Amino acid sequence: MTKWIPNIDAEGAPLYLALADAIERDVFSGTLAPATRLPTHRDLADELGVNVSTVTRGYAEAERRNLVASTVGRGTFVSVDAVTSTSMVSFEPHSPGLIEMGLATPMPHLDPDLNEALRTISRRKNPERFLRYSDPRGLAEHRDIGAELVRLYGMPATGDDLIVTAGSQHGLSTTLSAVFKPGDRIATDALTYPGFKALAASMGVRLCPVAMDENGMIPEALEMACRQREVKGLYLLPHMQNPTTICMPYDRKVALAAVAEKHHLTIIEDDAYAFLQDGELLPVSALLPEQSIFIAGISKMVGAGLRVGFLRVPEQHRTVFAQSILNSMWMVPALNVEIITKWIADGEVAAARKRKCTEARQRGELARSILDCGKLHLSGCGFFGWWELPESWSGVAFESAASKAGVNVFSAEKFVVGDADAPQALRVALSGAEHVEDLERGLKILRDLARNP
Numbered sequence: 393m394t395k396w397i398p399n400i401d402a403e404g405a406p407l408y409l410a411l412a413d414a415i416e417r418d419v420f421s422g423t424l425a426p427a428t429r430l431p432t433h434r435d436l437a438d439e440l441g442v443n444v445s446t447v448t449r450g451y452a453e454a455e456r457r458n459l460v461a462s463t464v465g466r467g468t469f470v471s472v473d474a475v476t477s478t479s480m481v482s483f484e485p486h487s488p489g490l491i492e493m494g495l496a497t498p499m500p501h502l503d504p505d506l507n508e509a510l511r512t513i514s515r516r517k518n519p520e521r522f523l524r525y526s527d528p529r530g531l532a533e534h535r536d537i538g539a540e541l542v543r544l545y546g547m548p549a550t551g552d553d554l555i556v557t558a559g560s561q562h563g564l565s566t567t568l569s570a571v572f573k574p575g576d577r578i579a580t581d582a583l584t585y586p587g588f589k590a591l592a593a594s595m596g597v598r599l600c601p602v603a604m605d606e607n608g609m610i611p612e613a614l615e616m617a618c619r620q621r622e623v624k625g626l627y628l629l630p631h632m633q634n635p636t637t638i639c640m641p642y643d644r645k646v647a648l649a650a651v652a653e654k655h656h657l658t659i660i661e662d663d664a665y666a667f668l669q670d671g672e673l674l675p676v677s678a679l680l681p682e683q684s685i686f687i688a689g690i691s692k693m694v695g696a697g698l699r700v701g702f703l704r705v706p707e708q709h710r711t712v713f714a715q716s717i718l719n720s721m722w723m724v725p726a727l728n729v730e731i732i733t734k735w736i737a738d739g740e741v742a743a744a745r746k747r748k749c750t751e752a753r754q755r756g757e758l759a760r761s762i763l764d765c766g767k768l769h770l771s772g773c774g775f776f777g778w779w780e781l782p783e784s785w786s787g788v789a790f791e792s793a794a795s796k797a798g799v800n801v802f803s804a805e806k807f808v809v810g811d812a813d814a815p816q817a818l819r820v821a822l823s824g825a826e827h828v829e830d831l832e833r834g835l836k837i838l839r840d841l842a843r844n845p
Contacts (some may be wrong), residue, residue, distance in 0.1 A: 396424060396431065397439050407442055411450030414456065415818075419459050419470055427811065428470045430460065452845045461601075461810030469811040473589070482579035491834035494800040496775040498692045499823050501535045502747045504740035506695075509731045522727040528718040529557025529710070531726055537733040538702040541741070542688045545663050546673035548681070556724045556825035558699040560664055560689030561587055564575055567685050568595050570709060570716040571625070571658055576658070578625035579617050581609050582812035585634045585662065588627060589809065593821040599627075608633060608640040611647035626657045630676055632665035635807045635819035636778045637771035639669060649679040659684040664692050668752065669772045682706045692775070694735060694744045697725040749773035755822040755831060762835040763820075765842045775823040779838075780818045784845035790818060793841055799834045800824075809819045 398414035400407070418424040430436070433451065435667055437444045451468050454460045462468045464544035464686050469597055513519055529535065535551035542549040557563040564587070572578070574596030580588070582601040592599050603613040608630065628648070631638040648746040650657055661677045661684060677684035686704035705713050717723060735741045759777055760768060781790055787803030804817040820838065825831040 396428070397436075400440065407446045408449035408453060411440075411447065412453035412459075415450070415454040415459050416457060426470050426471050426472045426805075427813075430468045430470070431602045432467065455598065456596060458589075462684060466811075468751065471810055472812060472814045473810075474523050489798055490795075491799045491830050493821045493831070493834050493836070493838075494802045494819075495824050496692075496819075496821040497824050498694070498696050498775070499748050499751060500696065501826060501827075502744060502751065503694050504661055504735050504744055506731070509734055512734065513727070513730060519809060522730055524726075524727075526723050526726050528714045528723045530554070530729060534726070534729045534733045536703075537736050538688070541690065541736055542686065542702055542704050545666050545675060545686075545688050547675045547678055547686045547688070547704055549686075553704050553707075555703040555710065555717065556729055557701045557703055557717070558721065558724045559691050559696075559701045560662060560687050561591070561688045562699070562720075562724075563689070563703050564588055564591055564660070564662065564700045565595070566703070566713060566716045566720065567660055567687075568590070568592065568597055570712045570719075571685070572597050576624045577621055578627050579609075579614055579623050579657070580627045580809050581629070581633065581636075581817075582809055583635060583804065583807040584627065584809055585629065586806050588662070599809050601814075604636070604638070607637045607644045609644075609648060610843075611651050613646070614648060614651045615654075618651065618657070623655065623657060625660060626652050627660045627662065629662050629664070629678055630772055631663055631669050631673055632771050633804070634665065635776065635804070637769050637774055637776070639771055645676045646679065647675065648674050652676075652683060653680055657683065660687070660691070661685070662687045666772065667693050668749060668774055677704070682708075688730040690732060690741070693748070694741050695728075695732055698732055700724065700729050700732040709803035752823065755828065758828070758832060759820070759822055759835055762832070762839050763842075765839065768820075776819050776821045779818045779820050781818065782842055782845070783816065785842065786816055787814060787818055790841065794838060797837050797841060799837050801838070 400414050400701060420628045433444050433447045437447045444580050447665060455462060458471055460468050461471050476767055480693045532551060535554040539549045539551050557699050575596045577600050579600045579602050600617050602617050603610050631646060632639060659677055659680060661675055666673055675686060679687040688702045690700055752775055752814060755771045766782050769778040788805050791801055791803040802819045808814045825834060
């Protein structure tokens, strides 16, 4: 534990906010490094001459800002990702020639023909119906076809079970606003999707990191988190975990479902990359359908720019979910959903999936042949790999060096939740570069960097 004593400027602000401001200032100045353990509430209160409750409130405010993470029995630590951007997209222009191997794009050049879909819709008798206000849940015929897609993910569903959303990210925000409130805690993998981290932080929902092994989240660790904290939800990506590529085996799903049932956790299952897996799938949500929100995203498969997704929602939550959609955007544009559901019904989605899986496998084999140092994890025909770096590199240092060398990649720190440890690893996107030649050049740059620290 460090002997850190903050310099508090409380003029015009409550003491607890001044303490949180001091933590924020020292974190971003580098005075407090990631994973630094802060003084106990009692010790800091004694040093500052304030009430313990003031320190408790200050630490809580710092945790709300994602600056620190507290664990019962361990203490309060500076979050590993406190100074790491969780954004998957930079709003600054890339340097000319930068090879994109951070963002896992869905290879849009292999999508179905949009011109043909628009021509077909325009020839209908009443295409203007898609310009009107409609049911916030989505049109009934669209939900019926969407249920076909959800069932392909292994989740039983009918049209009545579904809510149409503007993509998976909107599905996540709708779920958080409909089911959770600020201050609630959701258990996640210790490494998880940064978009969910950012969304939870923006809505005041706290994430509890749960330890993982080669099969995904450890049920005993989830049980411990539920005993130590008042956990309300469980966020899972079981079929191609982002970023580690782990595909959770059946017995692990059953064990996690048992813990979720015991502690009445609402499961949020985000199966964005499940379609890349071969064979039949069994979502954790299928084991506890009345406790689960199942997100069947389609943007990673086709039509990312159309922003369409489907939520399978238990009956008791459907009204509040519909109200949340209404409050946020009234309804997802019906024309966009019409295009997507037409492609599902016509078999275009299945054909696009086949094309993308074929190319993804080829790109994966290329990555295996080039990244011959460290340890590369790939799953099925995945759009990204998880690369454990040689010991001489940290993820952050490698990401910076790769950027200077002309390649954009994402370090493990971007995916870390709270005070969980950041492994020496990178997520390497294989689908970000449109041309295989660019991907090959980027992989060779990464390999050469890893060999020569």
